[in-house]
Amino acid sequence: MSEDDAMVDEFFSEVNDKYYPQVIEGLEQLDGGEIADGIETLGRPLHTIKGVTGFMSGFESASSFTHKVEDFMKKVQSGDVEPSPENITVLSESVNMIFQVLEQLRDTGTPDDEETNRVLGLINEASSTGAGGAGPEAAGVEVEERDGVAILHVKDKRVHLDVHRNAITKPIIHAGPGNPVLLNLEEVLTFNSGSWEAVAELVGIFDVSVAGLSPACKQVFYSWGFDETFAAYPDVAAYFKSREQPQ
Structure with a gap:
């Protein structure tokens, strides 16, 4: 086994034993309407996955995709994107897609570009609507x-x-x-x-x-x-x- 193979095996062991359980907890919090807590729970494992995959040969695209999901999550957290049920669904699907990308890169060496581009399109659409219902007027x-x-x-x-x-x-x-x-x-x-x-x-x-x-x-x-x-x-x-x- 090469050094790179050993690093990949160790990373996926961490993903399965540590990061994915944290992500499941965060997604359950989002689904239960605990948006702030869910985002906080998700933030730690996603940030680590983004950083580690950025240094793993062949997994750079996973780091880039995770970075975009993380940016979207921060927009929801800050209120720049309305935490509507529709946008929370997009966030949850995007987070799940990170793990699909990781598995695709491990198994085939390439991600499903059609699927990742579809999810990125949903993120861009949700981000372009901004905070929604705020409107140009102020209640004051x-x-x-x-x-x-x-x-x-x-x-x-x-x-x-x-x-x-x-x-x-x-x-x-x-x-x-x-x-x-x-x-x-x-x-x-x-x-x-x-x-x-x-x-x-x-x-x-x-x-x-x-x-x-x-x-x-x-x-x-x-x-x-x-x-x-x-x-x-x-x-x-x-x-x-x-x-x-x-x-």
Whole structure:
């Protein structure tokens, strides 16, 4: 057995014993509607498969395909692609296709280009629709003044575009430097990284906290490290309770 053959055997042993069980768990979470948890579970084995196959002779196409699936998964995670049932189905099929490509490369040396191109077409179509239902209009923000705090109740279900970000940043600026502002996101399903970055640029001048993060919002918030910029609370009540405690 050559060194390359030994590496392939060892890799597929890891795939069968370790990575595929993790992927099955992640796919089951997606199927059960646990989108954020499912993506987090899938991320670890897919990232490893992408990296390892990139260094395995003859498996480079698997690395490239996995990279495209991983990019699509990140778009769903960030909210750039709506986590609709249709798009989650595309994601699940794409993940399963990675393992078919691996087996095809091992057994025949070539992937089924017709099938992989079909799946990539589904990914491209889903990606081109973006966040879906957000539309060009913004539902905006309702501002409530309570105990010296400007509470911004964000009404857009998905905060992805400049029009949605501007609806949030304008009342923050209007509140004035140093005055406490609380973003209440309890009605928001997804809040992508670009929108977090737009608000983060104001922190330091403006006192901004967040509350009511959905699972998808929370996933982006913590995975991108925005918890180092904003204080986050489970809900509005928890925020005001924290203000009652001695500083």
